[in-house]
Amino acid sequence: MAGLVLASASPRRRELLAALGIEFEVVVPRVxxxxxGEPDRIVLENARRKARAGLELWTAGRGRATHGVGREAAGSSAAGSGTARPSTLVLGVDTDVALDGRLLGKADDEAxxxxxxxxxxxxxxxxxSGVCVIEGAEAGAGGGERTGVARTRVGFRRLDEREIGGYLASGEWRDRAGxxxxxxxxxxxxDTLQGDLSNVIxxxxxxxxxxxxxxxxxGSGARKP
Structure with a gap:
């Protein structure tokens, strides 16, 4: 059976795939x-870079990989065979928050x-969210890539200082776009949401x-019943 390789360290992405019963492995490329540039172009290009680097890492059998449905199995990876199976799919994703035509990215500190x-x-x-899926058999020629950008509109309530301070104190803002x-x-x-909630996650x-x-x-990454 073909496999899905998630080129990301994000626990949220792992949880979403696992919740769907999709089998996958994980590699964590550095890019x-x-x-x-334009927000759409940035997230799409970053997704491509992650998917391409993820394919290279997985094919070479380097790094620490996990696989399964909703579980972590350190060190248990199909990587190491030296070649990607023809039907292996490598997934790269880049998610960010856009306001006034620019990406906010992640905050380095509380300020x-x-x-x-x-x-x-x-x-x-x-x-x-830029999404890039690469088929392992064709990636060497730069082909076999399928890409797209998802958009979700999110409206915030008007927040007062107490609410902002309380949220900052929770620490949840760390490592989060926006x-x-x-x-x-x-x-x-x-306050409002228009579009795919999973995109925001x-x-x-x-x-x-x-x-x-x-x-x-x-087929590839088949859902478990």
């Missing part, structure tokens, strides 16, 4: 991310998180299944 929350307060922003997590306490900051499932329909049926 230099694009920072300048940066505060600035992001203040900017988002009372306004509607977009969450963008300095909030909608699947956690960050949901209390949100970090992996747009609808777009992923559109790019790789077999993930939702028998």
């Amino acid at each position: 230099v991310e694009l920072r300048e 940066g998180a505060r600035a992001r929350l203040e900017a988002l307060s009372g306004r509607t922003h977009e969450v963008l 300095a909030y997590a909608i699947q956690g306490l960050g949901s209390t900051l949100v 970090g992996l747009p499932i609808a777009l992923l299944l559109q790019l790789s329909p077999n993930l939702g049926a028998s």
Whole structure:
């Protein structure tokens, strides 16, 4: 059976795949991310870089990989065979928050998180995810790539200083694009949502299944009953 390789260290993406019963393995590539340009172009290019680097890492059998449905199995990977199976799919994703035509990224410190929350307060922003799926057999020629960008509009309530301070104190802003997590306490900051919730969490499932329909049926990364 073909396999899915997730080129990401994100626990949220692992949880979303596991919740669908999709079997997958994990590699964690290191890439230099694009920072300048149009938001759509940035997230899509970064997703490509992650998928391509993930394929190279998985094929070479380096790093620590996990696989399974909702479980971690350190060191248990199909990597190490030296070649990717022809039907191996490698998934790269890059998610960010866009406001006024620019990406906010992740805050380095509490001051940066505060600035992001203040900017988002009372306004509607977009969450963008670039998705790239590569078929292992064709990646050497740069082919076999399927890409897309998912967009979700998220409206924040008008937040007062007490609310912002309380959220910052929770620490949930750390390592989060836009300095909030909608699947956690960050949901209390949100007033409206238009689009795919899973996109805001970090992996747009609808777009992923559109790019790789077999993930939702028998075949690559088949769901478990």
